[in-house]
Amino acid sequence: MRIPDDVRARLASQTSQLWGEPGVIDLGIGQPQDALLPVEEFRRAMASAAVPRFQLQYGIERGDGLLRMALADALTPRYGVPVDAERMIISNGNSQAIDWCCATLAHPGDVVLVEDPTYFLARAIFADHGLRVIGLPTDDQGLLPDALEQALITHRPAFVYTIPTFANPTGTTTSADRRAAIVELIARHGSLLVADEVYHLLSYGAAPPPPYCAWLDSGVVVCLGTFSKILAPGLRLGWVQAAEPTLARLVGHGTLVSGGGLNPFAAPIVTAMLQDGTALAYLDRLRSIYAARVGVMDDALRDAFGPERAGGEVTWRTPEGGYFFWLQLPAGMDAAAIRPHAVARGAAFQPGATFSPDGGFGHCLRLSFAYYGEEDLARGVRIIAETVTEAITAAATGG
Amino acid sequence: MRIPDDVRARLASQTSQLWGEPGVIDLGIGQPQDALLPVEEFRRAMASAAVPRFQLQYGIERGDGLLRMALADALTPRYGVPVDAERMIISNGNSQAIDWCCATLAHPGDVVLVEDPTYFLARAIFADHGLRVIGLPTDDQGLLPDALEQALITHRPAFVYTIPTFANPTGTTTSADRRAAIVELIARHGSLLVADEVYHLLSYGAAPPPPYCAWLDSGVVVCLGTFSKILAPGLRLGWVQAAEPTLARLVGHGTLVSGGGLNPFAAPIVTAMLQDGTALAYLDRLRSIYAARVGVMDDALRDAFGPERAGGEVTWRTPEGGYFFWLQLPAGMDAAAIRPHAVARGAAFQPGATFSPDGGFGHCLRLSFAYYGEEDLARGVRIIAETVTEAITAAATGG
Numbered sequence: 001m002r003i004p005d006d007v008r009a010r011l012a013s014q015t016s017q018l019w020g021e022p023g024v025i026d027l028g029i030g031q032p033q034d035a036l037l038p039v040e041e042f043r044r045a046m047a048s049a050a051v052p053r054f055q056l057q058y059g060i061e062r063g064d065g066l067l068r069m070a071l072a073d074a075l076t077p078r079y080g081v082p083v084d085a086e087r088m089i090i091s092n093g094n095s096q097a098i099d100w101c102c103a104t105l106a107h108p109g110d111v112v113l114v115e116d117p118t119y120f121l122a123r124a125i126f127a128d129h130g131l132r133v134i135g136l137p138t139d140d141q142g143l144l145p146d147a148l149e150q151a152l153i154t155h156r157p158a159f160v161y162t163i164p165t166f167a168n169p170t171g172t173t174t175s176a177d178r179r180a181a182i183v184e185l186i187a188r189h190g191s192l193l194v195a196d197e198v199y200h201l202l203s204y205g206a207a208p209p210p211p212y213c214a215w216l217d218s219g220v221v222v223c224l225g226t227f228s229k230i231l232a233p234g235l236r237l238g239w240v241q242a243a244e245p246t247l248a249r250l251v252g253h254g255t256l257v258s259g260g261g262l263n264p265f266a267a268p269i270v271t272a273m274l275q276d277g278t279a280l281a282y283l284d285r286l287r288s289i290y291a292a293r294v295g296v297m298d299d300a301l302r303d304a305f306g307p308e309r310a311g312g313e314v315t316w317r318t319p320e321g322g323y324f325f326w327l328q329l330p331a332g333m334d335a336a337a338i339r340p341h342a343v344a345r346g347a348a349f350q351p352g353a354t355f356s357p358d359g360g361f362g363h364c365l366r367l368s369f370a371y372y373g374e375e376d377l378a379r380g381v382r383i384i385a386e387t388v389t390e391a392i393t394a395a396a397t398g399g
Numbered sequence: 400m401r402i403p404d405d406v407r408a409r410l411a412s413q414t415s416q417l418w419g420e421p422g423v424i425d426l427g428i429g430q431p432q433d434a435l436l437p438v439e440e441f442r443r444a445m446a447s448a449a450v451p452r453f454q455l456q457y458g459i460e461r462g463d464g465l466l467r468m469a470l471a472d473a474l475t476p477r478y479g480v481p482v483d484a485e486r487m488i489i490s491n492g493n494s495q496a497i498d499w500c501c502a503t504l505a506h507p508g509d510v511v512l513v514e515d516p517t518y519f520l521a522r523a524i525f526a527d528h529g530l531r532v533i534g535l536p537t538d539d540q541g542l543l544p545d546a547l548e549q550a551l552i553t554h555r556p557a558f559v560y561t562i563p564t565f566a567n568p569t570g571t572t573t574s575a576d577r578r579a580a581i582v583e584l585i586a587r588h589g590s591l592l593v594a595d596e597v598y599h600l601l602s603y604g605a606a607p608p609p610p611y612c613a614w615l616d617s618g619v620v621v622c623l624g625t626f627s628k629i630l631a632p633g634l635r636l637g638w639v640q641a642a643e644p645t646l647a648r649l650v651g652h653g654t655l656v657s658g659g660g661l662n663p664f665a666a667p668i669v670t671a672m673l674q675d676g677t678a679l680a681y682l683d684r685l686r687s688i689y690a691a692r693v694g695v696m697d698d699a700l701r702d703a704f705g706p707e708r709a710g711g712e713v714t715w716r717t718p719e720g721g722y723f724f725w726l727q728l729p730a731g732m733d734a735a736a737i738r739p740h741a742v743a744r745g746a747a748f749q750p751g752a753t754f755s756p757d758g759g760f761g762h763c764l765r766l767s768f769a770y771y772g773e774e775d776l777a778r779g780v781r782i783i784a785e786t787v788t789e790a791i792t793a794a795a796t797g798g
């Protein structure tokens with residue numbers, strides 16, 4: 001049976017995950033821009049790849065020791081804390097690692113505590129495992145210890161899921177003092193902390209506080225890192241740091257026991273790119289590109305909403321890392337209702353309520369600067385700002 | 400912090416999943432031999448790889464359409480039935496695909512029906528999801544329809560898990576008539592059939608009956624295929640065939656929605672190896688090597704246990720595909736108790752009870768010819784046969 005030509009054409013176009021609508025600058029997309037992907041770096045790495053036999057064999061359950069060693073060497077100076085390759089396992093990226101935490105560290109019906117707002121697609125993974133998600137309040141230093149402690153007592157969660165640095169969607173970074181307090185509370189109440197540190201290495205100013213792996217000895221933290229935002233999401237390659245016995249629980253996942261370690265195939269290629277400096281050089285290039293985009297977006301927002309970022313009707317903080325601006329419109333505004341009007345004019349965003357387990361934050365919206373270049377970012381912000389301003393005016397005049 | 404040299408040496412040795420004990424020919428290992436892995440084929444494919452941008456981006460949830468098209472083109476003549484690239488999704492191999500079926504097609508507490516004996520590591524995955532595993536009797540044509548129907552009525556399983564062709568551990572192939580009857584029964588009783596077709600393409604004689612994807616229109620079959628046994632397990636790359644709406648349920652898995660399709664990175668490399676014939680040429684080379692090993696092992700078994708394979712004390716059938724010989728010792732013998740004596744002499748096997756949800760088949764054992772070359776296979780069989788023969792003699796004389 002030969003596949004018909006129209007089916008062939010359709011299949012040939014089905015390669016990447018697609019979020020956008022054609023002709024719309026969708027600042028809701030939290031993916032890296034195609035044009036920024038390190039195609040040349042990978043072409044060079046693969047052209048000279050050695051192809052060791054273990055790359056093709058069932059991998060060791062904890063993941064290639066050579067990759068873990070290269071990661072420890074590369075991360076230690078960047079994290080500012082010693083990274084222990086023997087308390088690390090290789091993952092298929094953070095989405096799979098979250099899935100894996102749900103499977104091995106929780107039971108159906110258990111509670112997971114999350115920041116409200118949080119990464120909305122993590123909630124889809126929690127739902128797969130029958131976990132109940134409860135949101136916790138935050139301030140500009142991260143999770144609020146008092147509210148966290150009350151929830152630990154009330155809900156006895158399987159774990160707390162946090163995005164501690166340059167968080168999705170708010171850009172908030174949990175302060176070092178707050179981190180220490182959170183670890184202490186979680187240890188005292190016998191729970192675990194799953195820290196999704198996907199944006200940690202994407203800093204554009206001062207270095208953020210140490211990642212939670214600095215508290216590995218507490219025995220209660222599980223730290224998830226990934227190459228998705230710093231090298232290539234298509235790799236499906238990441239790392240998980242935890243102390244025993246939590247590490248052993250994770251490695252006991254049935255798919256690891258059966259299929260061996262995750263992603264032996266990509267490991268040696270990335271190991272080589274870490275060892276020869278290619279990966280970190282690319283990361284630093286990304287950081288400088290994103291830092292410039294933050295400036296462009298900040299300027300465009302100030303042009304549109306006025307210089308009084310904190311005092312105006314629409315407020316935001318300039319992100320110091322990560323992927324996102326988080327805008328707060330006046331209370332009572334509904335960003336989801338505004339979105340179709342923006343789309344009609346050619347731009348889109350993620351409404352805030354998407355990120356809230358309770359549907360809160362309806363007056364907020366998330367803009368990403370990862371997927372578009374500077375010109376599109378400025379144009380997208382202008383369109384969104386016009387639409388938002390009209391909606392605010394209409395609300396004020398009862399229109 | 401520099402990693403100490405002794406830790407470096409330890410990490411550098413942690414690359415592949417290890418099952419064997421040093422100095423022991425372990426015919427229990429169900430992995431391909433390192434020496435057979437297609438290192439040169441991959442070196443060539445990677446040296447000339449194009450690195451399309453989508454290889455590095457979040458992949459489309461169903462998996463790269465170009466790989467699905469190349470798979471459909473390659474599988475259609477080999478399967479002898481039309482393979483529909485639009486009713487296929489790309490997996491991380493069959494272990495992950497089983498995990499995925501558990502997550503999306505079952506709920507904790509549900510029953511899964513399996514052949515008794517079955518692949519023991521699948522049971523670890525079912526356990527991760529809180530599923531109850533119930534074994535069904537088989538004969539040399541596969542699952543027994545009457546017993547299957549009774550179990551479908553009694554247990555109302557989420558799905559039936561089967562290894563229909565050159566099964567692990569018995570080597571049994573379900574006949575075409577039996578397949579049709581099984582599909583009809585499962586459809587009538589509102590369940591699903593998850594067919595793990597990992598060994599289908601590894602045939603050494605007549606072509607096996609069509610894989611279960613021939614019954615895709617029934618809406619009740621989910622067929623799992625993988626490159627693990629025919630190209631390289633380290634790829635963590637496979638394919639799942641199903642009809643809507645089951646396909647949509649699988650694609651709704653939270654990790655796919657969040658992280659995109661599985662393994663965009665390996666996909667274009669394997670697509671190229673399918674398109675230029677490298678992958679199928681390698682498969683055919685493997686088939687001829689394994690066919691020769693079957694002959695060597697069969698000869699060694701006959702030399703040890705006598706020519707009357709079916710009438711002797713130890714019986715087996717010569718496998719027509721797959722990885723395994725399944726030996727039956729006299730009733731009452733305990734293969735697990737014999738194993739340490741074989742190990743002490745330098746050879747090992749998988750005791751039959753490992754494969755039984757109820758701990759049955761204690762008098763059976765599984766030998767694989769995948770991991771060792773002909774000389775080691777003959778030597779391993781001789782050691783095991785000596786140990787088994789001594790145990791039979793001792794039992795007969797009450798020793």
